[in-house]
Amino acid sequence: MSGGTVRIIIPPSWRTRIHRYRLTATKCRKCGVTLYPPASICRHCGSREIEQVELVNERARLLTWTVIYNVMEGFENRKPLIIGIVETVESKARILAPLTDVLPNELRQGMLMEPVVRRVREEGEAGLIHYGVAFRPVLVTETSKTS
Amino acid sequence: MLPEERVGIVGWGVYIPRWRLNLKEIAEIWGFSPEQPRELGVSEKSVAGIDEDAVTMGIEAARNALLRAGINPREIGAVWFGTESKPYAVKPSATIVAEAIGATPHAMATDWEFACRAASEAIRASIGVVASGLVKYTLVIGSDTAQANPGDVLEFTASSAATALIIGNRENSAAYFEASATYITDTPDFWRRDHSKYPLHGEAFTGEPSYFKHIVGAVKALFEKTGLKPEDFDYAVFHQPNGTFPLRVARMLGFPKEKVSPGLVTPYIGNSYNSSALIGLARVLELAKPGQRILLAPFGSGAGSDAYSIVVSDKIEERKYNAPTVDDYLKRKHVISYSLYAKYRGLIYRVE
Numbered sequence: 001m002s003g004g005t006v007r008i009i010i011p012p013s014w015r016t017r018i019h020r021y022r023l024t025a026t027k028c029r030k031c032g033v034t035l036y037p038p039a040s041i042c043r044h045c046g047s048r049e050i051e052q053v054e055l056v057n058e059r060a061r062l063l064t065w066t067v068i069y070n071v072m073e074g075f076e077n078r079k080p081l082i083i084g085i086v087e088t089v090e091s092k093a094r095i096l097a098p099l100t101d102v103l104p105n106e107l108r109q110g111m112l113m114e115p116v117v118r119r120v121r122e123e124g125e126a127g128l129i130h131y132g133v134a135f136r137p138v139l140v141t142e143t144s145k146t147s
Numbered sequence: 148m149l150p151e152e153r154v155g156i157v158g159w160g161v162y163i164p165r166w167r168l169n170l171k172e173i174a175e176i177w178g179f180s181p182e183q184p185r186e187l188g189v190s191e192k193s194v195a196g197i198d199e200d201a202v203t204m205g206i207e208a209a210r211n212a213l214l215r216a217g218i219n220p221r222e223i224g225a226v227w228f229g230t231e232s233k234p235y236a237v238k239p240s241a242t243i244v245a246e247a248i249g250a251t252p253h254a255m256a257t258d259w260e261f262a263c264r265a266a267s268e269a270i271r272a273s274i275g276v277v278a279s280g281l282v283k284y285t286l287v288i289g290s291d292t293a294q295a296n297p298g299d300v301l302e303f304t305a306s307s308a309a310t311a312l313i314i315g316n317r318e319n320s321a322a323y324f325e326a327s328a329t330y331i332t333d334t335p336d337f338w339r340r341d342h343s344k345y346p347l348h349g350e351a352f353t354g355e356p357s358y359f360k361h362i363v364g365a366v367k368a369l370f371e372k373t374g375l376k377p378e379d380f381d382y383a384v385f386h387q388p389n390g391t392f393p394l395r396v397a398r399m400l401g402f403p404k405e406k407v408s409p410g411l412v413t414p415y416i417g418n419s420y421n422s423s424a425l426i427g428l429a430r431v432l433e434l435a436k437p438g439q440r441i442l443l444a445p446f447g448s449g450a451g452s453d454a455y456s457i458v459v460s461d462k463i464e465e466r467k468y469n470a471p472t473v474d475d476y477l478k479r480k481h482v483i484s485y486s487l488y489a490k491y492r493g494l495i496y497r498v499e
């Protein structure tokens with residue numbers, strides 16, 4: 001339920017839905033780097049030999065974060081907005097994403113996080129809802145739900 | 148052999164938001180007796196966060212069900228989403244879930260509506276399409292961010308949670324169906340008109356002529372069909388609009404409290420509508436042993452109930468811990484104020 005007047009442009013929102021929902025990334029066959037969002041050319045070594053991988057069942061470590069009180073238009077209801085960079089445990093992909101289900105004072109560097117799908121933004125009450133990935137502290141530390 | 152006997156629950160998964168509201172706050176703000184929460188048998192309710200809705204909760208429950216089922220999502224032939232809190236009035240929630248779990252593009256997908264019983268109708272339909280061989284697996288989701296007018300007695304219980312079931316052939320199931328029965332009539336106990344923000348209800352009408360009559364009707368029809376008696380069941384899970392109705396309907400049918408309590412989740416999180424009975428079933432599956440028999444009886448206003456006889460198979464143990472359990476989600480909680488709950492659920496908002 002965030003109000004606001006964020007404008008959602010349909011084609012890019014639609015084109016990016018798979019990697020937003022399923023955390024699909026690209027892995028370079030040459031240098032092994034995993035990139036998110038996916039890229040057609042490896043930003044690390046320039047190779048075009050890349051494959052798609054899904055990171056949705058991987059856990060990640062929290063590298064850094066910031067708590068935003070001066071949000072852009074359309075995000076007023078979500079203050080304070082927490083944005084972080086996480087690194088997936090196995091594939092070492094670094095992902096910039098909102099952090100959710102957590103209070104700012106509960107965040108610790110290196111804490112284990114897991115990806116979830118959340119409402120990232122929406123165009124007022126009548127427009128589109130843009131769903132995307134967010135990370136939250138892992139629900140259970142010991143379970144077979146590991147990467 | 149009944150069609151039901153060829154079909155079972157291959158995997159299940161739930162989701163409960165982290166945020167909880169202590170119901171004492173509702174009593175205090177809206178001037179109810181401080182005893183009201185105790186009389187309803189509910190202490191706290193789960194509240195979906197500002198970035199959550201029935202779709203996001205349904206996706207997490209579905210992912211947990213997939214982890215337990217261990218199947219390829221492309222084998223799911225139908226994604227059926229039962230809710231009365233669709234984020235879009237027109238545009239299926241089911242396609243968003245199907246895309247998020249990787250079940251597109253060759254699956255049927257639709258949203259079902261029958262108040263709190265929509266997902267249960269989808270379970271009955273799943274039995275049909277799986278038994279006939281039309282599809283290999285269906286994914287049924289009951290997910291709601293239940294709405295209630297502030298100050299309405301409904302506000303004490305209207306909560307948020309989701310449960311997902313993957314239904315397939317008996318051979319690969321953690322629990323299989325034996326039989327099912329339905330009981331429906333046109334009963335105006337609870338409704339929400341197009342464009343109304345909150346539902347209305349017929350006060351006392353929600354009990355005897357609705358909840359009790361329909362659940363008793365469905366369960367008795369199941370007993371007649373199968374010859375089973377309350378003594379034959381190890382657990383009974385009913386729709387749980389509050390903490391007291393399920394115990395009362397159990398007494399009416401001859402089930403002792405001990406068979407109902409394990410599946411009672413509403414006292415801790417409130418009534419999660421389409422997930423209400425199903426999250427109780429999930430909790431029971433996480434406790435049950437092979438060979439045990441479960442009665443499941445969801446209810447939806449308008450009104451109708453289904454009764455299912457379900458037998459736990461020896462595959463239950465290997466599936467239980469492949470995803471977070473109901474108790475894992477119950478333990479993950481943080482109590483918030485009424486004001487924050489009001490903001491999260493859109494009861495207060497900024498004028499743009």
